[in-house]
Amino acid sequence: MSTAAHAPASSNPSRRDWRAFFTRHEMLLLYVLIAEWLFFYFAGTSTNRRGVIVGFGTWDRQFDILRHSCEIGLLALALTPVIITAGIDLSVGSLLGLCAILFGKLWHDGGLAIPVAIGLTLGIGALAGALNAILITALRLPPLIVTLGTYSLFRGLAEAITRGSITYTDFPETFLFIGQERWLGLPTQAWVFLMVALAMGLLVHRTTFGRAFRTIGLAPEGARYAGLPVERRLALVYVLAGLIAAIAAIIYTARLGQAKADAGTGYELFAITAVVLGGTSIFGGKGTIVGTLLGVAAIAVLKNGLACLPVVMRLNAAEEMSGLLTGALLLVALTASVLPKILSNLRPRRHTATQSTPPLSP
Amino acid sequence: MSSPLLALRQLVKNYGGVRALRGVDFDLHPGEVHALLGENGAGKSTLIKIVTGAHAPDGGTITLAGQPVADLTPASARALGIACIYQQPALFPDLTVAENLALRLDSTTAHTRVDWTARRNRATSLLARIGAAISPDTEVSALSMPEQQLVEIACALGSGARIVIMDEPTASLTQKEQHLLYAVVHDLRKNGVGIIYISHRLEEIFALADRVTVLRDGQSVGTHAVGDINEAGLIRLMVGREVAQIYPAAESAPGATVLSLRGLGCTASGVHDVSFDVRAGEIFGLGGLVGAGRTELARILFGLTPADSGQITLTGETLHLRSPQDAVAHGIAYVPEDRRRHGIVLELPIAQNITMAVHRRLFPTTWLRFGAERALALDYIRDLAVKCAGPDAPGSSLSGGNQQKVALSRWLATRPKLLVLDEPTQGVDIGAKSEIHKIIRRLAEEGLAVILISSDLPEVIGMSDRIGVMAHGTLRAILPGGSDPHTVMAAALGTAA
Numbered sequence: 001m002s003t004a005a006h007a008p009a010s011s012n013p014s015r016r017d018w019r020a021f022f023t024r025h026e027m028l029l030l031y032v033l034i035a036e037w038l039f040f041y042f043a044g045t046s047t048n049r050r051g052v053i054v055g056f057g058t059w060d061r062q063f064d065i066l067r068h069s070c071e072i073g074l075l076a077l078a079l080t081p082v083i084i085t086a087g088i089d090l091s092v093g094s095l096l097g098l099c100a101i102l103f104g105k106l107w108h109d110g111g112l113a114i115p116v117a118i119g120l121t122l123g124i125g126a127l128a129g130a131l132n133a134i135l136i137t138a139l140r141l142p143p144l145i146v147t148l149g150t151y152s153l154f155r156g157l158a159e160a161i162t163r164g165s166i167t168y169t170d171f172p173e174t175f176l177f178i179g180q181e182r183w184l185g186l187p188t189q190a191w192v193f194l195m196v197a198l199a200m201g202l203l204v205h206r207t208t209f210g211r212a213f214r215t216i217g218l219a220p221e222g223a224r225y226a227g228l229p230v231e232r233r234l235a236l237v238y239v240l241a242g243l244i245a246a247i248a249a250i251i252y253t254a255r256l257g258q259a260k261a262d263a264g265t266g267y268e269l270f271a272i273t274a275v276v277l278g279g280t281s282i283f284g285g286k287g288t289i290v291g292t293l294l295g296v297a298a299i300a301v302l303k304n305g306l307a308c309l310p311v312v313m314r315l316n317a318a319e320e321m322s323g324l325l326t327g328a329l330l331l332v333a334l335t336a337s338v339l340p341k342i343l344s345n346l347r348p349r350r351h352t353a354t355q356s357t358p359p360l361s362p
Numbered sequence: 363m364s365s366p367l368l369a370l371r372q373l374v375k376n377y378g379g380v381r382a383l384r385g386v387d388f389d390l391h392p393g394e395v396h397a398l399l400g401e402n403g404a405g406k407s408t409l410i411k412i413v414t415g416a417h418a419p420d421g422g423t424i425t426l427a428g429q430p431v432a433d434l435t436p437a438s439a440r441a442l443g444i445a446c447i448y449q450q451p452a453l454f455p456d457l458t459v460a461e462n463l464a465l466r467l468d469s470t471t472a473h474t475r476v477d478w479t480a481r482r483n484r485a486t487s488l489l490a491r492i493g494a495a496i497s498p499d500t501e502v503s504a505l506s507m508p509e510q511q512l513v514e515i516a517c518a519l520g521s522g523a524r525i526v527i528m529d530e531p532t533a534s535l536t537q538k539e540q541h542l543l544y545a546v547v548h549d550l551r552k553n554g555v556g557i558i559y560i561s562h563r564l565e566e567i568f569a570l571a572d573r574v575t576v577l578r579d580g581q582s583v584g585t586h587a588v589g590d591i592n593e594a595g596l597i598r599l600m601v602g603r604e605v606a607q608i609y610p611a612a613e614s615a616p617g618a619t620v621l622s623l624r625g626l627g628c629t630a631s632g633v634h635d636v637s638f639d640v641r642a643g644e645i646f647g648l649g650g651l652v653g654a655g656r657t658e659l660a661r662i663l664f665g666l667t668p669a670d671s672g673q674i675t676l677t678g679e680t681l682h683l684r685s686p687q688d689a690v691a692h693g694i695a696y697v698p699e700d701r702r703r704h705g706i707v708l709e710l711p712i713a714q715n716i717t718m719a720v721h722r723r724l725f726p727t728t729w730l731r732f733g734a735e736r737a738l739a740l741d742y743i744r745d746l747a748v749k750c751a752g753p754d755a756p757g758s759s760l761s762g763g764n765q766q767k768v769a770l771s772r773w774l775a776t777r778p779k780l781l782v783l784d785e786p787t788q789g790v791d792i793g794a795k796s797e798i799h800k801i802i803r804r805l806a807e808e809g810l811a812v813i814l815i816s817s818d819l820p821e822v823i824g825m826s827d828r829i830g831v832m833a834h835g836t837l838r839a840i841l842p843g844g845s846d847p848h849t850v851m852a853a854a855l856g857t858a859a
Contacts, residue, residue: 206729207725207728207729207730208721208725208728208730209728211714211721211730214710215710215718218707218709218710219707219708219709221703222704222705222706223707224666225686225696225698225704225705226686226719226772227686227687227689227690227719228721229687285709
């Protein structure tokens, strides 16, 4: 009897798995990304008067996209586990600014060696994340409100330290190498980004921590009843978010060669957009690191590709267009993800309607 | 006597395969207090839901003052003068008493001026009628539970209710407040209002009611004038049936004491002075009515609401359980009552549900081992005969009984010393129920100490080696397994029958 129950179940899903793989959110996003890239490759590449290829279709431009995606990409990686636990962290962009300033101050005013200053900055980032974590887990305050508070607090601290005017510059060449040069063929910071992506991928998908994040996101009470250490796991995601925001701050400073109090303003919203675009449910329990990477790429390609389009260049409206299209892309992606559910809900309802009508007519 | 205010004939209601009501007759006359009595799950709530229009019956007729009513909805029931006062008053906490009354009583037309004076005057006069000293401008959240109930009653009066249903109205009242309520009931009755009164307090029924109807298994087993029946007679009617099902019997004697509770209490959850021992291989049943404090006791044992008095000893070691992790670490497992919210995570695959409490043992390096997880899940799926498409199927794809088996598997995988089962067969079909019974007995035979909380009287009597009966947050009696159901029910009701 049990074999009879198993046989149809095991033969069917294998075929469904195969179809499900190509229609899952990450794959759809990959198609969008490829389409985007091809469009900009053909529409945004041209040859200038000296016969040199310029625009989107050059290696320089591709590396540029990668270089510019690292900071928002890192924040998106930090936010993925946070959002999987059905939380949110609005403070990462402000923390990036605060960490950039503190790093500059430690090096410039504190006279510390760059590696020491980096180490201390990462520690400060983790501590700032721990502040969020304590408020959220120990005092059980809602993450949205807590991080809205620290969003203002961290930026305010950065402004206060610099009194709104100091900018730290003149960093040594060896430090700027991280943000402005290439190493092993790729922009240096891309290696940091990829390593963090790999680490987060393993954490979220291959360890019991990731399991716990997902379970907490789906059913926080259910997780508690299963004996999972809900508070400690929640604390971990916010501390990690703080740490990664500090890494992003170092890279940001190295790329621009200066540390300013307004570094990373608004980045948290770009990062959240990328995470949600990547298929992570804002209600928690669902999401992948691969999805987040694709979400970051889709936004970055869109933004940079637009700047290469002749029409947009003539209008000088790259910023406006990219904001508009990123928004449209997110809304379309969200609609597409709920559309199959809505359609399948419609169908059976029509069925019951037709079934219930015949008895009425005779 | 006049023609009945309310007459229910052959009322039938099914929920899926569960027959909640199977042909119930019930009459209510003007000026009568008609008590409704029955065990948990006997069909009282279903009956109330049908009369208030919340659920439609699957069969039978409802007649109101001689007029047959079909398609009763909550709104039409209210318009016909049926009001219900629930145990937990359903008022808006942030609005004032007068506003709450207006919301219920005023017609809902937009764009009319609010006549605050009239609202306040009406509230004052309604509250005065029932002798409640409550200002109409008080916010409901500032009122005590009994005061809120009084507001509900005022609301029923204001709507001109002819039929008032009171669902365990005195459950949370002090002695003094109870007497106030009794006075209100007498007043209502004098005004020709018919009252359906639900209560587990037998003395209250004898003091207040004119007639009493006992429900059992969705059927009315008799309507009596309260003068014609005594407490023992009522209990006999409530329990009635023989323990028909066959329960697996214990084959070996229990071993050493595993759990020992002494004077255990928790102020926050209302549990106090609980003392008993559970031995290895023993099934210790916990009987009692809903709200007697059994789940609250289980939550203490699982560290969800830590105890603030008394002592918990597990295999000789005194425990201070501050969190579920503490409980799990010491070998205590708890299969909770609310299976769909707490027992399993519906969206997750069966395998992940089963391994959820053994992460540390199964994945000692924190790296997931999918093969080991699958193997463990398959073991339990086979062992407990979980009917499913495979270990990757989500929990939501399972029937209630199979979800319960998955919830049970999760805790068996922790190899516990003490297993606390809270209503393990609630909402489970008959076949799965007897399978779960066999599993529980087998686990006890293997040397596990089991605490079985059940509101199903035959189950708790049939399964348990000893039965602890709880009432009002404390242990009232410890009875031998297979005790007379009447004795158990009498202890649960807090009477000496």
